[in-house]
Amino acid sequence: MATPYHDRKISDPAMNPGDEPYFAAAAEGRLLVKTCNACAQAHHYPRTFCPFCWSSDVAWSDATGTGVIYTFSIMRRGASGPYCIAYVTLDEGPVMMTNIVDVDLDDIRIGQRVKAVMKRSENGTAIPMFTLAEHP
Ligand SMILES: [Zn+2]
Numbered sequence: 001m002a003t004p005y006h007d008r009k010i011s012d013p014a015m016n017p018g019d020e021p022y023f024a025a026a027a028e029g030r031l032l033v034k035t036c037n038a039c040a041q042a043h044h045y046p047r048t049f050c051p052f053c054w055s056s057d058v059a060w061s062d063a064t065g066t067g068v069i070y071t072f073s074i075m076r077r078g079a080s081g082p083y084c085i086a087y088v089t090l091d092e093g094p095v096m097m098t099n100i101v102d103v104d105l106d107d108i109r110i111g112q113r114v115k116a117v118m119k120r121s122e123n124g125t126a127i128p129m130f131t132l133a134e135h136p
Pocket of ligand 1: 038039040050051054
C-alpha cells in the first residue's frame with residue numbers, strides 16, 4: 001500500500017507576542033527552541049518562563065532540527081487529503097507537535113529519525129515540519 005504525500009493548505013499560525021524570532025528563523029530554514037539559562041533545558045512550545053524550573057531567564061537558541069518520531073497519526077479524512085500529524089522528540093529534548101511531510105505516509109514509523117523542513121502557510125509564513133532523515 002502507498003499513500004503518496006501531497007502538499008496541503010496550511011492555516012496561518014497564530015502569531016503571539018514574542019513569536020517573531022521563531023518565524024523569522026524558520027524563513028531562513030532554521031528551527032529555534034527556547035532554552036533556559038538557569039537549568040539549561042530546552043522546551044517547546046516557546047514560553048516566557050522555563051517549565052522545568054520556572055526561571056524567566058529563557059532565550060532562543062538554534063536547534064539541530066533533527067529528532068525522532070515519538071508517535072504519529074495519519075489523518076485520512078478531510079478535503080486536504082491524507083496527512084500525518086506527529087509528535088517529534090527533538091534531539092534537544094522538547095517534544096513538538098508537527099506534520100511529517102514529503103514522504104509516502106505508509107513509510108512512517110515510530111522511532112524513525114527526522115529532520116526539519118519548512119512548509120509555507122497560506123500567507124507565506126514558514127512553518128517548521130519534519131521529513132524522514134533517511135528515506136526508506
Ligand atoms: Zn529552567
